Amino acid sequence: MQTQKLDVHEQPSKDGALAQTAISRLRQLSMKLAMAEVHIEVFDAMQPLENDWRALERDNLQSLHQSYDWCAAWVSAFQRPLAILKGTYAGKAAFILPVEIVRSRGLAVAKFIAADHSNINTGLFSEGFAETGGSIDPRDFAGRLEQALKGRADLLLLQNIPLEWRGRQSPLAGLPMVQNQNHAYQLPFLSSFEETLKQLNAKNRRKKFRVQSKRLEAAGGVQYILPETSEEQHRLLDIFFRLKSARFASLGLPDVFADRETQAFLHRLIDKRDDDRQYFGLQMHVLRLNGGHEERIAAISGISRKGDHIICQFGAIDEELVPDTSPGEFLYWQTISGLHGKGVALFDFGLGDQTYKRSWAPVETAHYDVVLPVSPFGVAAGAAHRIVTRGKAHIKARPKLYKFAQGIRARFG
The missing domain is CATH 3.40.630.30 (Gcn5-related N-acetyltransferase (GNAT))
Known part of the structure; x- marks a missing residue:
């Protein structure tokens, strides 16, 4: 009997490669068809969603900052209008994006609840929906979110999202984005x-x-x-x-x-x-x-x-x-x-590049902001956010320039 060793660098057979390609295409087609059947609702209160919300947050990879108790504490303190996005597929909750409306200078921005004090945001997704994140049709998804928020917000701005978190790709990854100027730092246990x-x-x-x-x-x-x-x-x-x-x-x-x-x-x-x-x-x-x-x-x-x-x-x-x-x-x-x-399993030092974080944390995670205009006013606001964010990233990547900018900020507030 003869045996043959497979070189670890050898490419898969043509038949195997074709099979994998076919499976991948079927999965993508399945997800696109599934997206066509996802129904998105908007809620202005948290309570009707509590059972579905708590069920989704049991997934270990969903961020603490989208947990029901965390968001409830913020909503109770700030009392801002809510526009919580819930996606339903086959009668079950596929996702919840806990969003509030922040108004400034005539602009209505839909942001994650408590975004100003969040170190990482993932949204809440059912495990099945999350696992197919890489095959979601981003244009269809963006269009549905935009349609759901019409008349409620000018811009959907979901900040500090890792495109991949602990081995899972974010279902939000295909939406219009800009890389956030801040990274986060983690220490695996x-x-x-x-x-x-x-x-x-x-x-x-x-x-x-x-x-x-x-x-x-x-x-x-x-x-x-x-x-x-x-x-x-x-x-x-x-x-x-x-x-x-x-x-x-x-x-x-x-x-x-x-x-x-x-x-x-x-x-x-x-x-x-x-x-x-x-x-x-x-x-x-x-x-x-x-x-x-x-x-x-x-x-x-x-x-x-x-x-x-x-x-x-x-x-x-x-x-x-x-x-x-x-x-x-x-x-x-x-x-x-x-x-x-x-x-x-993981100690997270949160956002911001500081010396003590780098000394403790061997893992650095880039974060991104979803920037999805909903109205013509939102198009201009989204473009401004991209420019400002890239400008901050440019400055922070240059220590001397960043130190100068900090001095200006301290002097003039």
């Missing part, structure tokens, strides 16, 4: 904290941790605290607002957490949790100095969780306390090491 560190420069990171530990001990020592009570969590969130306000003021930047609606939204998230589903809207983590600084917070951060995905929403440090110890980085070490063994 491996079997242990030690294994996770091997993805980084583990030797230098451990050395830095030892130096930080000695300096903090010399300052009286610190406690890493994860408060158990809701009352303490709320109190620490208010401390974060004060610390962050001082930081923004020192940089001459606007305080994005200053308005009462945003603060109310974040306070509501603290009370959104479901231990069975490994979900919490917001959880405060703190590094507090001992000794004479019993009530002094050196560093504080807020994280969220949905399934095996942790997202760091924000962080702040007290600029006057132990500034030479990098207390924020020390807090991340404590938080990340403490999350190992608790079913976490």
Whole structure:
């Protein structure tokens, strides 16, 4: 009997290639026919959609920021008009795009709910619809979305969407887009904290941790605290607002957490949790100095969780306390090491290119904005968004130019 080894570089047989091509075409045709039968409705309230919404969000790959509880907290605080898009196929929910209408200077923009405080957006798709994302007819999909929003919005602007997320292509990928100026940074969790560190420069990171530990001990020592009570969590969130306000003021930047609606939204998230589903809207983590600084917070951060995905929403440090110890980085070490063994697969540092994120995160994810005009006014607004976004990306890609731009912004607000 003769045997033949198949060269790993050998191309598939012609028959096999033809079969694969045929299957691919059949799938694309099937999806196009299916899209013709998708019925899109627009809802101005969340409650009628709750059952379908919660069923779709059980998929581990759907973003926390489109979860029902997250969106409900925002809607309760801001009370903006809603235009939630629901697609139905064969009597079942195929997708939900949680959209609100933001009005500015006569322009009505349909955006993801809470888009201003989202680090990653995916929309909500049934698993079957999501898995066929690459074969959706983008023109048909765009046309149906545009038709659904006519008279409600001038522009559909869905921001911060990864075209591929954890191996799955976004069903939104074929729509008109521009790459967002910000990327996100993630740290995959491996079997242990030690294994996770091997993805980084583990030797230098451990050395830095030892130096930080000695300096903090010399300052009286610190406690890493994860408060158990809701009352303490709320109190620490208010401390974060004060610390962050001082930081923004020192940089001459606007305080994005200053308005009462945003603060109310974040306070509501603290009370959104479901231990069975490994979900919490917001959880405060703190590094507090001992000794004479019993009530002094050196560093504080807020994280969220949905399934095996942790997202760091924000962080702040007290600029006057132990500034030479990098207390924020020390807090991340404590938080990340403490999350190992608790079913976490990915720690997400969120949007924005910062040195500490690059030092912790070996994975960088590009995000994109869907820019779909609905009215003639929206065509002009969409073109402006593309120009501004590309301009920001151009500046951020050039450190000297970006530093100059930051200085101008700090000086003139």
